Amino acid sequence: MLHMEIPLDLARTLAAVIDEGTFDAAARRLNVTPSAVSQRIKALEQQLGRVLVVRSKPARATDAGAAVVRLTRQLALLEHDTLAEFGLEAEPVRPVALPLAVNADSLATWFLPALARVARRHPVVFDLHRDDQDFTAGLLESGTVMGAVTSQATPVAGCLVRPLGTMRYEAVATPEFAARWGLPDGADAFAAAPIVEFDRRDDLQRQYLSERGVDPSQPSRHFVPASSDFASAVKLGLGWGLLPGFQSTEELAAGDLVRLGGPPVDVPLYWQQWNLRSPLLDAVADALAVEAASALAPERSHGA
Template structure:
């Protein structure tokens, strides 16, 4: 069986854009042509590749087709570059990557900026917790990911980046209100805490290490820079990456609550596909991670 690239590309476009209409605009064809391509591929495979929901999503068979489309686009880019041919004017290869919020908010964009100056690429970033980004690799949604997972995802290779170091901090006024004069574990049982979202277990891990037993009031602030701002404004205490806490600590705007810092090891995983572009992306990201992160 042969799968025409045009059909696989159409499935990927629908998954990326969320609707047939949006995919049609991206591909410069009509929505009915998109629908006909999907129908043709499904008849050829004997399987449904898309769930027609809003947004549209790939079935298990569709995930394999999307992965094929992304790999084919990557190989096409590498071949055009190797031949020294000029790409279509304005055309850039889309590279989907997954990254955790704290890396995205601190060190991750700098290597991408350098890469975009040397290669005709655009980056489609998917933000998720480092414990979950590997799932986006498994589904074929992204080509590479910053992840806490050291074991390679099937069909991927892994490189160690380093560790993101976190320290528990709060404003001096917050500490004076909630902590002074009280045993630290007792105070932490009542002092409001800032969590990124309901999957963020970092603060709970530190609370357990400090001997706190209750579940204190929580604010949820699901954006890295806004999360740090919430702590600096005294909304609650939290663990911040040293990237974000060093300057406020030096200025006296924040103080450490004590206790052990928490290091979160980070790894770079990408498809095990020999591609000069993908290798260049990995080289830049891994070098930056090892330069700025704590030793794993």
């Protein structure tokens, strides 16, 4: 049987290309020439007999390349944990990079304080990938990230999962907007009143309208692809939208926003991470669980 190995220096070069997006940027990070980066990638591809990177802008890994990048990140994480066991974590070493995926509303509210606590205790930098909670699990499957906040309760292959809690959304609008469009009375009003949506994959408002018996395709839409700006658009009266309590409680109490009624939309959130039993990755998971316990509602049982 043919014995094959993956040279770690070549694998790290591939990971640098994918992380940085171009061969030139990877060369600057590795303090070598772009030609040297290209030669290393070619050597690794020849050794493994696979095309590992699509030479586009930005460069992206093929399926085979993603597997090599995933291995490289796992080894870097395990190396960090081993040095910590030796008591060498305090030495001036390059921080380990942890790529994580998170949905926009979590990122804008409760997620970052947990990471800040971890960063104060460990030499780590975070490479955050923002995506809808329904799609972050795909970044785990591809090996792009090591951990993700996701709405998917079923573990991704090779991953551990733990519940974080539930983010509850309520339909709100400014009093002026609600009065102008006759909200919340009747399906006709909801069919006519403009909506604020995060992007074209945001289905929270569509889900709410369906539960109220309104055709979700009827209303016109503003697309505002940033969590804080989305909330601002609703508070400025551009349209109505579903906001979590983090972004609406004070305004509702002050009368600057009004509830539009109907059922709230509950989004259960889970933390999934690679099954590496890494102390650093576990520290991130523990910090997120603590923060989520105070910020999110407890996970609701299926029978509730």
